[in-house]
Amino acid sequence: MRKADVPLALTVGDPSGVGPEIAVAAWQAGDGAGVPPFYLLADPALIEARARRIGAEVAIAETLPEHAVQHFGRALPVVPLYARHLDSPGQPKAANAAGTVEAIDRAVADCLAGRAAAVVTCPIAKKPLYDAGFRFPGHTEYLAHLASRHTGSEATAVMLLAGPELRTIPVTIHIALAEVAKSLTTELIVATARITVADLRTRFGIQRPRLAIAGLNPHAGEGGAMGMEDLAIVRPAVQMLVAEGIDAIGPLPADTMFHPRARAGYDAALCMYHDQALIPAKTLAFDEAVNVTLGLPFIRTSPDHGTAFDIAGKGVARPDSLIAALKLARQLADNDRQAAAA
Template sequence: MKAALAVSSGDPSGIGPEIALAAWLQREALQLPAFFLIADLELIASRAAQLGLTVPLQIATPESAAAIFDQALPILPLKNRQSDRPGVPLAENAAGTIEAIEQAVALTLSGRSRAVVTCPIAKKPLYEAGFKFPGHTEFLAHLASEHLGYEVTPVMMLAGPQLRAVPVTIHIALNKVPAVLDTATILTVCRITALALKSQFGIANPRLAIAGLNPHAGEGGSMGMEDEVIVRPAVETLRAEGIDARGPLPADTMFHAAARATYDAAICMYHDQALIPAKTLGFDDSVNVTLGLPFVRTSPDHGTAFDIAGSGKAKPDSLIAALRLADELALNRASQNPGA
């Protein structure tokens, strides 16, 4: 029996606990891969009771989780207890949130789980508790770097049934993008993406469509020179390395159906250039995938949704998609690296 997926519970004041419960309830109908939830057992029981959900919970080890999964939701209990206050983010819960992520990563790196799936976190309560990383992705990269002994570069992909989109720059103000963007960064992101498309997505010859920064990809420099002096040299280098890359392409014509059929991933220059089309085309079933790590990590493409936490309105669709994609990517990675 293959190892289960490790799911970190996220911020317990958000919808993480309830989408995990809701996903388990659909395990049979949707034939979901086995997973265990790293969480405060009493908090999960409390949230299930609040929502009127009949979900048997059972303390599990990573090794026993798959055998338990059909009958009960396997829980790997946290050492750091948490308070169940839906919609009220609490700094006192931060230690448990961090512990769940650390446990998921450690168990996956050791082979005791197949992949990491993370429920959403909120940055403010973590910062209030002394958390020193900008977010999930950077913390995961730190944990991976500590394990490997060298620094890894994480790359964010939003993957849905109709589009895989990768932003080169992420959480920075739009007016800072031209100053931060450089050829070397584009090359790094594209190389990591191409490698992941091969090793995790099972695409033998990945095709990358690389967006321009400016309207009409700069139109030969008449609308800004960045596309000619920064983006185009990156595309030429990638092609010289044997990577099927095209660009810089006008972003306004990259995302209709016929255009999407010509590439496997869209490389975009800034956050919204990637995430607007990705979420428009797959709001409920897109998945946040972190590339460049020595393990598979997926996450729902939404946040903590404090405003509806505890109300029963949260939909588990994106978490279900994240579980399925994590299972698929882990299988592909294992087939590409049998000794890993």
């Protein structure tokens, strides 16, 4: 199989959320929406039950990754999990955690072995995973752990939210706001920026990425009047990046970074904490933004929304963000392949 024909590996996410039904809807959208071939790592019985529940007519082909493409045009290719899943929409259960994690593990293994071109993940919920003994803050951190285990060296994963008009990166991710200033360091900002620039070049095809770096405090600290972190931590990071030849500016007041004229001046915005990055990205493109994990030896994308337990099983969940994640994963994989061949 040529690398260009290798399918994407899609994980089912938390089966009590909308993952199963948006996966079905994405397959149903098919060529008309430009959906590239993928296979779903899931319990086939769960997918059949959820499809019946929402009134979706879908043929399912239980298969291996290497045969997924040949099935894709006529049936949803499902690579069965060893763990079973309960179909309990809107009611997350710790009993489903084993299958949720297994799907992630196997998707990464398939990608590293060349059986999949990229990993695309449906949303997970942390509470049922924690209740089952999962000890990672979230998807991003767990993927970094898997990458580190594979390569033998510590991987630093960087979260990027990519939409049609804006790309944002939170330097600190799944931590409480009260912990952000304690966790933020010049070294962390520089490392995040370096990974971002490297992947923007190889996977997004941007030859000279331009970074806008947000300040932590209101008005980027206003010369120290609203906190010293921007002077002591953020500004030295920007200076180091510029000295390395990276096109970076900042620290910038976050409240003026995201209007159209400002966005035209950069390719990605580095933000100091989770909501500073995700609020503008989701506001501009809630149904189209994609969560991309940078800094890994494989490509990973995901919808930018959560499990949506409140609407799970009702047949109203839209697959737009998942379709965007699948299409972007295919594009990034093709760009990465071309960069490696150059």
